[in-house]
Amino acid sequence: MASVFGHGxxxxxxxxxxxxxxxxxxxxLAIASAMLPDIDVLVFKFGVPYTHPFGHRGFTHSILFAVLWSVLLAFVFGKNRKQIFFIVxxxxxxxxxxxxxxxxxxxxVGFFIPFINERYFFPLKIIKVSPIGVKQFFSEWGMQVIISELIYIAIPCSIILITLSIxxxxxxWT
Incomplete structure (x- = not known):
């Protein structure tokens, strides 16, 4: 997984x-929603295997979950901006x-769970996978993740935000 910082x-x-x-x-809500799918790491404590539909990177990482979660939050919090809330x-x-x-x-990643339990990666695997747990994050491995996310997440996002601001x-001015 990317780190919570990258997702946020x-x-x-x-x-x-x-x-x-x-x-x-x-x-x-957007930042919390981007971090929420990793709540599935809790199922490890209950013996649910990684490859189970409700295992890590399973249902909470699926397109269906994103749709259901977005509908719920847009309905509850969207007031007169439900469509914008849903999209974001x-x-x-x-x-x-x-x-x-x-x-x-x-x-x-189980994009199509519950319809297809297959897991997918993109052909380009460029972001160093983040360790699970705070203690492991503050290590050499964690530093590699931070550098990777600076290059592939923070810099592109910063360029987009600066361009929007300009x-x-x-x-x-016009």
């Missing part, structure tokens, strides 16, 4: 790209699985 930064960027007037609530939360939640499919470790200022 992609969600923040996604929210800003889709809705320049993003509320703090929507930003918070859906893309933020789905971005988690997309990033994980770009990592160098694990057994793939475009917004330029529009304000």
């Amino acid at each position: 930064f992609v969600a923040y960027t996604t929210a800003k790209v889709i809705d320049s007037k993003t509320s703090k609530l929507l930003l918070l 939360i859906f893309l933020s939640t789905l971005s988690h699985a997309l990033l994980d499919a770009l990592t160098t470790g694990g057994k793939g 475009a917004k200022k330029k529009k304000a």
